[in-house]
Amino acid sequence: MSEFNALLTRAFAEAEIPADGGFSLSVGRGVARRENARRLRGAVQTFGLGLAVVTIALAAFNPASLLIQEWLGSAGIGAARAYGSINAGGLAADAEGVGVSALNSLGLGLTQILLIAGALVGGAVAYRAAQD
């Protein structure tokens, strides 16, 4: 049996190897199609993710800006009152006004802040998707 096994192994080793005959070219075309499909899928995913991020940012913008403005405003009033009570009573009203207006300005700037943050997050997600 072992003699036959050796004969069999030799027969396998000596078996005919098929010529290429365009096979490699055909595989190359298949791989190219696969790559094109992969790139297209990646681009669609990136676009979709970007769109999702922008949509979420826009949807979250209004409630978030109102909430943060209110929060900053009340924090500013509190700070101004504290400042006023520490210093002379006559200055308190002015300080309160300055604090409120400064923090309201900051609150109004939230539009830009949120848009920039959204763009940064969207860009990071798109970059990560492209890397994958």
Add this chain to the structure above:
Amino acid sequence: MAARGLLNLAQASEAALILAAQARDQAAFGELVKRRQGWTRALLRRMCAGNHAEADDLAQEAFVRAWDKLKDLETPAAFSGWFRRIAVTTFLMAKRKQRAIFEEIDDSSPLADENSTPESAAGAKIDLERALTRLSEAERLCVTLNHGEGLSHSEIVDVTGLPLGTVKSHVNRGTEKLRRILEAAA
């Protein structure tokens, strides 16, 4: 990176081609296919009982699958075994779709048409491909991996996922069948 450096693909080492292909260089992978296609198609043709068209389709599928999974290959030195596993898995998946394999594990798998096609070889020349067509799918797979690829029984278990006892049984039974076929032909 490695991909751009391979100006002369035909002279590049296989390891360099594999590294370049891992960097998504299609030309390097094409050269790798050129070098490996003969071995791959011969292996699959034996497994497919000489059905060259089916074997070539499976070989193409195996190469495309290898392209997709090249990132998973840890070292170029492991390419042969890694790609053989992909080729065998591709074959097994196709056969499972056809539900043609593993159904015969417990049967006695008698020789198909044992007396219907007397071998024409006058001498001791082995018409291996024809003889292999007379084994069952699972026997052919195990005998090809054992004698053709030099894999041990446990390595065949690893590649095919079949139980060890089944692999041993298929190898022994398939080898014995081949011996009888080829002795009859001699």
